Amino acid sequence: MEFVENVLGRLIPVEIEGRKLRPFQGAFADDGGGRKRVTPPIPVSKPGQDKLCSLREAIEKSGLKDGMTISFHHHLRDGDYVVNMVVDEISRIGIKDITLAPSALFPCHKPLIEHIKNGVITKIEGSMNGPVGEHVSYGGLPKVAVLRTHGGRARAIEDGDLHIDVAFLAASSADDYGNANGVDGASAFGPMAYGYADAMFADSVVIITDNLVPYPCAPYSIPATHVDYVVVVDRIGDPERIVSGTTRITRSPTRLLIAKYAAQFIKESGYMKEGFSFQTGAGGISLAVTKMLGEIMEEEGIRASFINGGLSTFAVNLFKKGLVAALYDGQVFDRGVIESFRNDIKHVETPMTMYANYHSKGCLVNRLDVGFLGATEVDVDFNVNCNTHSDGLLLHGIGGHTDVAAGCGLTLVTIPSYRKRIPVVRERVTTVTTPGETIDAIVTERGIAINPQRKDLIERMKDSNLPIVTIKELKEKVEKITGKPEQPRLKDRIIALIEYRDGTIIDVVKEVEK
């Protein structure tokens, strides 16, 4: 195999499975290449269409065959029944060699491992988490997986790099013509933002719902104009695990301390001013930062223009108090958010293209002032790994990490300095997900390291009482506690590509020895 070094010094194959790879050249080096988008075939709409059918009929009518690609959104999170249900049915029909293109997978998708073993699924494009990721890490998937960011997935679909033959989109409410939403019904989950590009660009679109309502289903997130079939099933998911009843803030003193440092850093950085905007997520630290930022905003009388998320009740509370003018919503984490999304016109859905597609005419991450993100590892060049653990196992998807980092004015990575004696700051991350040039500071309980490229920020924070250190000092401090870990034993075989949001390859993931 022939390799070429990308701009971060990672070895990228020139070609893999017939796909010519473009090595990553920098966060904003890509100019689109003057290519044209690929569009789906022209449909027709005559009166009297009957879209209702069984799952099996929908699969058969869609023309799904061996070697094709199917896609799903992950709004049902760890409560999802739809992915397993559809793949089981495909397997029963006898279709094989399918590429699975979900926007994310969860532990509830463990049964897919059987379908990988029996040849129904041979490739995964999109995201991989938990048990399926572990199986793939040990070489369990025949073809090389492709991991993308949320924005990168939308880009790949719209550019035609990821052609979806059939999209199976869960809806908690839909009519027989295919208008669908996620806010009504027992399995309500919020917006359908992850499935929007799938609906717009897949050759065939199947809505799967457990709550068929009389036409018209209003409001709708996915319009009937893009739906071929509507399938009614008993349950699309387990409501208890789709969203939580309440979201509790972490009680870990260390995590709360990290959150406190991050909130204070944001306050002192100059980014927190009237009309600023920020990105929130589901992690314990992120929720705590959101709550603490809200407290500072209230104290100082500062209002934000919008929050984009991954939204929790903490974000909604700030909105209800009038501290935030609008909520941009990609997915919800608890029930209180669905209420707000359904009832408030200023709480709007953001399809992934609008959120983060680099090949668009303007995505909202570019208008974000502040983001606080997680990681499994960071390195002395501020590169961030969110995909693999230090032992090489591929256990997490990228989510919007890379997108937010690229767009945000101030991007913080908020992480404990070590987990179970495994230090988080490394000489070189096991896998690069997000390039260091887009990361401004690493915030840990044992020190905050500012990217030396951000001279302005270093200058601004020089009199701060916060524990500001260099990244090397932080690394040494932590290694003194934990000791230096051994290098993970990896095989030569590439099991996954980490695709940057512009379609170039930022890193590859190798198979892990058992």
Next chain:
Amino acid sequence: MMKITKKVLVGRRNKADIEISLNPLKKEGIELHLESSVERLFGSHIRNYIKEYLSGLGITFCRVKAVDDGALDFVIKSRIESALYKSNSALLEKFSFGKKEKRERTVDFRRTRLYLPGNNPYLMEGGGLFGADVIILDLEDAVSQNEKVDARFLVRNALSNLDLGDSEVIVRINPFSNGGEDDVKTVLPGLPDAIMLPKTNSAEDVLRLDRLLEETENENNITIGATKLFPLIESAEGVVNANEIAKASKRNVMLTFGAEDFTADIGVRKSKEGKELFFAKAQIVLAAKAAEIQASDTVYSDFEDVEGLIKDTEVSKSIGFDGRGVIHPLQIEHIHNVYRPTKEEIEYAEKVVSALEEAEKRGSGVASLGRKMIDAPVAKRARKILNLVHQYGSK
């Protein structure tokens, strides 16, 4: 050479901990079976560490089973030592001890004393991050009876291996009736800044610990008197005897109050307003001040009630306490805020001190501010406030 003759089990299957069992082995040598959640990154290091430590002590005929979840080396060492001690307590003096430099430190302020459970490595590792003035590694109430030995060795090694920041680090031992003497003998080589004596009822209790400390300091080449003492008063008898307790030893630096045991002892329920504690608190403050040492109030148990904590601490400060106990690290900031001098207090203190300095320059023994003479207590208080500002800045 020492054979392992009976099975012992120590440690827990918890995050940052390691469970170790030593078992007799029919053949000579050490056989080790390790399961670790960090196997790929630290597996061979942990194996070498355990084997080298055991063979260094001449242990043989030993089968070791270890289940690790990210324990740091000092935790692994503590667990091995605890297991060996349970096999043969004479091994204690053979256990290696990392040389630690005694930190020379003058502690003026003890606004917060944070309790860390003595057998919980996970909570201990982060204990130094929150800026507590005093950290208490607790062998008493926070440790269940069957884990007392494990905790003792964990605390001993934590003292010399764990970075607990600038905090004064002290150990709360068990009462003498429950292993207190062994606690002192085991942990003192780790050079704790002080020992806290629970359930102090009389001057005799303090004197007994004082003698034990002197004896143990002597055995370990520690400067006699270097280890300070915090009597913890938590009974009716202790409150009645607070005067003699406070004056019983030169090692005493702070009289501390424990309300949970106290309310049980006098047969009342602990209330939110704490009226039932008022006499005891006043008595302890007076006894401490008469002996020219500090006084520390009990903990505020509802750690989610920040407003209540602040109000209660304001009362505590107003009646003369110098600080209080802390059960959750996030209480620390709020307590420090209460003890932070106000702008007016600082300005007044600055005036007082500059008047004193001027008087000194003039060679006059009497300083005054306006028409008011500055007496000794006012001068002392002003210096204390400026010290606090100097030492902690705006924190």
